[in-house]
Amino acid sequence: xxxxxxxxxxxxxxGIIEGDxxxxxxxxxxxxYRETDERHALADVKLLVPVVPKTFYAAGLNYxxxxxxxxxxxxxxxxxxKKADVGYRANNALxxxxxxxxxxxxVTEKVEYEGELVAVIGKKAKNIAETEALDCLLGxxxxxxxxxxxxxxxxxxxxxxxxxxxxxxxxxWIDTDAKLQGMETIVKVNGEEKIRFETNNMLFSVQxxxxxxxxxxxxxxxDVFWMGTEGDSPNLxxxxxxxxEITGIGTLSNPIAKxx
Numbered sequence: 001x002x003x004x005x006x007x008x009x010x011x012x013x014x015g016i017i018e019g020d021x022x023x024x025x026x027x028x029x030x031x032x033y034r035e036t037d038e039r040h041a042l043a044d045v046k047l048l049v050p051v052v053p054k055t056f057y058a059a060g061l062n063y064x065x066x067x068x069x070x071x072x073x074x075x076x077x078x079x080x081x082k083k084a085d086v087g088y089r090a091n092n093a094l095x096x097x098x099x100x101x102x103x104x105x106x107v108t109e110k111v112e113y114e115g116e117l118v119a120v121i122g123k124k125a126k127n128i129a130e131t132e133a134l135d136c137l138l139g140x141x142x143x144x145x146x147x148x149x150x151x152x153x154x155x156x157x158x159x160x161x162x163x164x165x166x167x168x169x170x171x172x173w174i175d176t177d178a179k180l181q182g183m184e185t186i187v188k189v190n191g192e193e194k195i196r197f198e199t200n201n202m203l204f205s206v207q208x209x210x211x212x213x214x215x216x217x218x219x220x221x222x223d224v225f226w227m228g229t230e231g232d233s234p235n236l237x238x239x240x241x242x243x244x245e246i247t248g249i250g251t252l253s254n255p256i257a258k259x260x
Contacts, residue, residue: 002250003029003139004173007046017042017173029138029174030122030221049096050141050174051120053224055217056094058145058162059209060085062202062228069232084204084212089145089226090163095254097172101146103238103258104164110149112233115187115244117199118143119206120174121223128214133207136219139176142244142252143226144169146236169254170224178248180206188243189234197230199246 002017014029015022020042027033061067061081068078095101103111122138145162146169152161162168183199200206206227213219236242238258245251 001139001176002173003050003176004045005048005050006040007048008040008044012048015040015045029176047097047172049094049170050172051222051224052091052094053222054220055223056089056091056168057209057213057223057225058087058089059202059204059226059228060087062204063197063230064203065197065231066229067203081203084209086209086213087158089168092165093163093168095166095169097169097252097254099169099254100166101144101169101242101254101256102166103256105259107148107258108150109235109237111236112147112149113187113189113236113242113244114145114147114229114233115185115195115246116143116145116229117183117185117206117227117246118170119210119225119227121210121219121221121225123221125210125214125219128211128219130205130207130211133210133214134180136210138221139174140178140246140249141170141174141224142172142246142249143224144242144244144252144254145226145229169252171252172250175249178246182247183249184247185230186245186247187233188245189236189240191241191243194234195231201230202227 013024024038025033118141120138125136146167148161180200185199186196240256243253
């Protein structure tokens with residue numbers, strides 16, 4: 001099943017995607033819903049961010065090649081993480097599939113994509129074992145953790161580098177049937193493939209992260225966890241379009257424009 005959050009005639013609904021149409025529901029996939037007879041062509045509705053999270057979690061360095069690239073970028077020795085580090089992002093940075101990533105006037109040329117798998121929590125979970133962790137998920141969606149690398153080096157926190165308005169595209173929907181095994185992430189810029197990697201080839205698994213967090217923080221329905229990225233990125237500029245495909249889920253696409 002694919003859950004979308006959509007806007008129709010100025011009103012916001014959750015809906016179930018069926019082929020090229022979406023069926024409106026009364027309620028939501030987290031607290032419960034009832035299917036209605038209202039249906040719209042997918043092309044006629046506006047896709048919104050598929051969930052506005054209560055808490056927006058993000059994995060630290062979670063793929064080997066990305067660790068190596070960040071070590072090179074910051075001039076330090078390659079040192080693979082010994083434990084799963086958990087960070088946070090800001091909801092103000094979220095935008096939907098198709099919406100424009102806006103680069104502030106003072107960005108440098110060091111703006112990069114980070115194509116990421118996003119786990120969406122479906123029910124409350126506390127002190128869960130890794131073997132049970134996936135049971136708390138509603139499903140998966142896709143994220144682009146855009147990063148301004150110069151700001152990342154200059155600031156003590158990531159408040160600008162990753163949390164600037166529009167720097168966290170997420171969508172296009174939540175897929176409840178997508179399976180971690182066999183997933184592949186493909187990132188294209190202006191239609192040209194830049195990287196392809198096994199999505200589940202992480203240093204620390206989705207299950208491990210969720211279990212770790214739940215020891216200290218109760219996971220809530222609607223929370224999201226962005227799982228990190230692999231490799232490095234070309235510098236992105238005004239006019240570029242970034243497409244992030246994860247097999248079994250779909251494609252998240254966003255154009256880039258710089259402020260005048």
